[in-house]
Amino acid sequence: MNHIAPGARAGIYHYDAIDRRFVGERVEQFRKQVDRRLAGELTEEEFKPIRLMNGLYLQLHAYMLRIAVPYGVMSAVQLRKLAEIGRTYDKGYGHFTTRQNLQYNWIKLEDTPAILNALADVDMHALQTSGNCVRNVTTDQFVGAAKDEVVDGRVYAEILRQWTTLHPEFTYLPRKFKIAISGAVSDRAAVRVHDVGLLARRNEAGEAGFTFYVGGGLGRSPFIGKLVREWVAEEDFVAYLEAILRVYNQYGRRDNIYKARIKILVHELGLEKFKAEVEEEFARLRGPKYRLDPAIVAEIRTHFAPPPFEELPETSEALARAKAENPAFANWVAVNVAEHKAPGYAIATISLKPPGGIPGDATCDQMDLIADLAERYSFGELRVSHVQNIVLAHVKQDDLFALWQQLDAAGLGTANAGLIGDIIACPGLDYCALANARSIPLAQALSARFADPVRQRTIGELGIKISGCINACGHHHVGAIGILGVDKKGTEFYQITVGGDPTLTTAIGDILGPALTEEETVDAIEAIVEVYLAHRTEGERFLDTLARVGHGPFKERIYAAD
Amino acid sequence: MPSPDGTLHAITANRLRDGVVVFLAAGGAWVESFADAALLTKAEAEPALAAAKAQADGDQFGVDVYAFEVERADGTAQPVKMRERIRALGPSVRLDLGKQAAA
Numbered sequence: 001m002n003h004i005a006p007g008a009r010a011g012i013y014h015y016d017a018i019d020r021r022f023v024g025e026r027v028e029q030f031r032k033q034v035d036r037r038l039a040g041e042l043t044e045e046e047f048k049p050i051r052l053m054n055g056l057y058l059q060l061h062a063y064m065l066r067i068a069v070p071y072g073v074m075s076a077v078q079l080r081k082l083a084e085i086g087r088t089y090d091k092g093y094g095h096f097t098t099r100q101n102l103q104y105n106w107i108k109l110e111d112t113p114a115i116l117n118a119l120a121d122v123d124m125h126a127l128q129t130s131g132n133c134v135r136n137v138t139t140d141q142f143v144g145a146a147k148d149e150v151v152d153g154r155v156y157a158e159i160l161r162q163w164t165t166l167h168p169e170f171t172y173l174p175r176k177f178k179i180a181i182s183g184a185v186s187d188r189a190a191v192r193v194h195d196v197g198l199l200a201r202r203n204e205a206g207e208a209g210f211t212f213y214v215g216g217g218l219g220r221s222p223f224i225g226k227l228v229r230e231w232v233a234e235e236d237f238v239a240y241l242e243a244i245l246r247v248y249n250q251y252g253r254r255d256n257i258y259k260a261r262i263k264i265l266v267h268e269l270g271l272e273k274f275k276a277e278v279e280e281e282f283a284r285l286r287g288p289k290y291r292l293d294p295a296i297v298a299e300i301r302t303h304f305a306p307p308p309f310e311e312l313p314e315t316s317e318a319l320a321r322a323k324a325e326n327p328a329f330a331n332w333v334a335v336n337v338a339e340h341k342a343p344g345y346a347i348a349t350i351s352l353k354p355p356g357g358i359p360g361d362a363t364c365d366q367m368d369l370i371a372d373l374a375e376r377y378s379f380g381e382l383r384v385s386h387v388q389n390i391v392l393a394h395v396k397q398d399d400l401f402a403l404w405q406q407l408d409a410a411g412l413g414t415a416n417a418g419l420i421g422d423i424i425a426c427p428g429l430d431y432c433a434l435a436n437a438r439s440i441p442l443a444q445a446l447s448a449r450f451a452d453p454v455r456q457r458t459i460g461e462l463g464i465k466i467s468g469c470i471n472a473c474g475h476h477h478v479g480a481i482g483i484l485g486v487d488k489k490g491t492e493f494y495q496i497t498v499g500g501d502p503t504l505t506t507a508i509g510d511i512l513g514p515a516l517t518e519e520e521t522v523d524a525i526e527a528i529v530e531v532y533l534a535h536r537t538e539g540e541r542f543l544d545t546l547a548r549v550g551h552g553p554f555k556e557r558i559y560a561a562d
Numbered sequence: 563m564p565s566p567d568g569t570l571h572a573i574t575a576n577r578l579r580d581g582v583v584v585f586l587a588a589g590g591a592w593v594e595s596f597a598d599a600a601l602l603t604k605a606e607a608e609p610a611l612a613a614a615k616a617q618a619d620g621d622q623f624g625v626d627v628y629a630f631e632v633e634r635a636d637g638t639a640q641p642v643k644m645r646e647r648i649r650a651l652g653p654s655v656r657l658d659l660g661k662q663a664a665a
Contacts, residue, residue: 037578037622038579038622040622043619044578044625058576058581058626059581060645060648060649061581061583061649061660062576062580062581062582063581106659107581108579108580109579109580109581110580429644429645429648430648430654430655430656435645437644438654438655441654487644490642492644
């Protein structure tokens, strides 16, 4: 790969010869499988699981190819390649997903081997983005940069990538398996709504270890992950996780797709019995063979070495001046910029949620621009967040104004990270074969309704999350305001939930009342916001006010006329 | 002829090689435009669907072959369900894409 100048880049895991050979072999294998399918030597029934194992779905309009972005981190070179593929083989854009991946919506089966080959050129692939395997591990989009970080989750996410790829026991699990890691004080990775959620911590001796939550998940039956073990030492990391997966493989249901996730197993087996089974398996596995060698951890950590930060003062005079002279920029800094662990640096979130826009979509021209900006201002590296934004994690405070000006000129300067306009929405019925209702038009209407940046800041932290069906790819269960699209006799309706929370104070939202039409839903959300503003006390977030006053005032306002 | 209840059906698939939405036309050819799709009664749709599946499988032409309901409004046929309308036209949020863009 042709990265930016050595020594001036941020940590990206670089494939070794084994990684490259493996991915190359898989591309060639799939090329032959596609040829055999097109020639009629494989039936669709035989071919479908093969294409899914290579990230290729069939959606409403065409094939959809989901590209893995390991733990959401990639280089500018890789993003530029994604833009090139989008232009050459798709329709000039891509969709960043709630699992930190990228999807193309208009892919041809016959082009797919060439696309996978192009991805392999930049150490990328579409493996583990579908099928009943351990999916791409997700983590905090501020990893390696956040001021509140305790442990760098990328190191362990990469260990999991290497450990799960091609692992024979994990290729045919009862159902898909999602793992999230957070190594910071604040959970930005929604760990407790994953099959396994990991909090990376340090003990009093400064050693890394992990708190394990198991059995979280959204979808048809939402569950909050249960605490299975408070502390697993680093050397036992792989053994303990393997013990969990073995118990799941042994007892997980395969007779009913709706009961096959590990959350159902934990629920049906009971937490104590599940823990006992895992501990028994762990005791069997623990030992030299499964010990995570500190030398391996150290070697992988070298890939994520901090970029060569300059020694800078804690704050920037240039930034202060630019903020004073430009209120729109000052607003963007206040909303989209987070504290960095290195003095004089900052973390910038690039919102992919302009008012009236499609959440998570970026044109190939925008991808190219972001790649250029990543090289110019963030050591050639960027991240995809699970809330469908892009993050430049290592920007000098001195450079923030120049960065914002270029983003703003390209329609990427929206200041709404974490605010009501920063809506998660799945592709919904506009693209997805599973959806019952459209998600995107509602997101567009809501972000347009709340476009005013002053109003958004007045409302404060309030996440809206929209799913077009009960599979909950839009995470509606954990939205402070969640919206689920349903089909009622051929008409789209939307069910509103309130009180969901994806952070460590995890909560599943409660249904507020009967489902509404799209137009009614937009008005209802505005009514909810008005009720919140009328009831809140100084500094109270929406979730705090809701907890204090209950659902009553909100229900009354929306449904009183019924 | 429409069914006694007035419901018509059309048959659709995704083309194997590129995933493009196609419709079965009168005479058994597959076409890309819903406007050219054959509109069938329920009685006609069942054997036509079976034949279309066999042909699509045999020729490696199409996958996910199924029938869907169509209604007439103001003399124009359109799919009953939003899902099928979106397949026939393209994403409702990107009018520059899909079949609607070419129309």
